[in-house]
Amino acid sequence: MSAPTNKQILNKLLLGRNRSGRLWAALAALCVGTTLLLVSVIIWWDFNELLYGKDQNDSLGSTFLVIGKKVTDQNMGMKNATLFTSADIDSVTHAPQVQEVGLISSNHFPVYAMAGGDLAFATDLPLESVPDNFIDKLPGNWNWQPGSADLPIIVSSQFLDLYNYVFAPSQGLPQLSESSVKLISMNLKVGGNNGMPPETVRAHVVGFSDRIGSVLAPQSFIDYGNQKYGKPGAGSAPSQLILKTKDPSDTHFAQYIESHQYSTNSQNLRWSRVRAIVEAVTGATGILAILLMGIGTLVFVLFIELTIVKAQASLALLKEIGYSPRRLSSFMSRHFVPLIFGTLIVSLILSLTAQYFAAGAAARQGLRLQLMPGWPLWAAAAFCLVILLLLISNAVKNAIKKG
Amino acid sequence: MQLTLRGVTPIPLRDKINTYASGIWKQDRTFDKGQYVFVQAPSGTGKTTLVHTLYGLRNDYEGDVIWNGQKLAQTKAEQLAAIRTRHVSVIFQDMRLFPELTAWENIEVKRQLTNTVTAEEAAEWLDRLGIADKRNSQAATMSYGEQQRAAIVRALLQPFDWLLMDEPFSHLDAANTHKAIGLVQEVVKRNNAGLILADLDPNEYFPYTQAILL
DSSP, X not given: OOOOOHHHHHIIIIITTOOXXXXXXXXXXXXXXXXXXXXXXXXXXXXXXXXXXXSSSTTTTOEEEEEEEOOOTTTTTSTTTTSXXXXXXXXXXXXXXXXXXXXXXXXXXXXXXXXXXXXXXXEEOOOEEOOGGGOSXXXXXXXXXXXXXXEEEEEEHHHHHHIIIIIHHHHTOOOOOHHHHHHXXXXXXXXXXXXXXXXXXXXXXXXXXXXXXXXXXXXXXXXXXXXXXXXXXXXXXXXXXXXXXSOXXXXXXXXXXXXXXXXXXXXXXXXXXXXXXXXXXXXXXXXXXXXXHHHHHHHHHHHHHHHHHHTHHHHHHHHHTTOOHHHHHHHHHHHHHHHHHHHHHXXXXXXXXXXXXXXXXXXXXTOOOOSSOOHHHHHXXXXXXXXXXXXXXXXXXXXXHHO | OOEEEEEEEEGGGHHXXXXXXXXXTXXXXXXXXXXXXXEEOOTTSOXXXXXXHXXXXXXXXXXXXXXXXXXXXXXXXXXXXXXXHHTEEEEOTTOOOOTTSBHHHXXXXXXXXXXXXXHHHHXXXXXXXXXXXXXXXXXXXXXXXXXXXHHHHHHTSSOOSEEEEESTTTTOOHHHHHHHHHHHXXXXXXXXXXXXXXXXXXXXXXXXXXXXXX
């Protein structure tokens, strides 16, 4: 007959009275709590990535505002009075809620647009440029160099709406879809004002912006034109800035805009509302998850204490024959700690599976989520592990000490 | 290892102890390793209380129990466990086996704690005391006599300086008592240990160096 090992005997004495159903129930409670906590961290992290991430998710959490200096009766005749100095720009950069500042450059040279065919038109055209990262839908071919065959242009979608719903019906002209506008080729006559011969550039509308109510050309084109054909003394100071703000409804930001007499369209608050809702939802999920994790942990700790209470007589006798509390605690911990690790691994697998499906769902909405969540998930898992190990070793130690 | 008692008085027995002259309670006494001490304890004088107090199972007493200069009442749980595995062993009057374990598991749970006696030797001791056939019997199903013999073997499975015994042969007949005395004496000698045996009536189980009336 093989001799029973010390572990087998202690198992029989200390754990033999447990019903495995109860152990699984306690582990399931712990697993549900831990999984919810990890999932809530993933939800928080995902929304953070979507709202504030550097990824191409349209910076959903930020509100973009174009500001300019108010044209007042006092400054309307003053040259350069509404231009932003470098000190102004520095001040705006450090204003409350402002995350990023982009300079809006406009053309200081004449641009005359002409198109032939059924939609023949000819008009002076104001152009502006903003840094690429401020453009909401950046087209793939958004670049221009001297000698390029085609100049890409982005037009405010409001202009198309104005044409389709107001101008075209009144003039008996056909309404145009975005894709048909992109097919229209036009020629831009650029310069010709400073003694230099004008040049003609072929241009296409390549995209529509919901964010910027202007006609945009690549920065390189505006810089090229201003340098070559710009009016002397026009300088390069911008007359408008585009701000990426976290929350433009913040009173400190509003006060800043007001006190500096800047003009802006401050009605565009929908993203801050969305963000507020998202933050409330993630916050509530987090609180619920912490509560459930707490309950799950409590159930598991109570299960351990119950196990020890059931084994109280054996524990007392083991101590009487010389077993040290440390040895007994270590035996109990060695039994429960692998279960904690197992539970955490199951929770992590479930959380990562949830993230996999969330990333798939987000992709169908045109949003990109990483399949492997970032450090917050691992930090949360490590935090759970440390807390659980501390609680359980403490529960075991105290229960054995009392016994 | 030296045992010193300094005015030890169990609180529950305080009133009774004040009515007679005990050889141990309220006395200052020192016992050196190697001594064979017999404590004769008529019923109700605290025989089991004495063994439990010396072994550190009770703290409801006045005075000090001192093992090698260390007051037992102030000894931490870990140190107490060390004393119980290396210096002081005990045979309880009520045996205190684990009822759900077999006789052999009761032996192994102690033997594997210190690993000073081989499994073969432990098996041989069971055989000497006549309970080898009870090896796989659950302790709860064994007779008191069999349980007592298993408890005696269990107490001998560790190194010790002192063996405390509380009516160790109360459930054994003369022949089995004789066998048990032989085994105990052999292991006590091997450990160069002392023993303290508390019993109701005078006996000559061992060559006592001291006999004290409790």
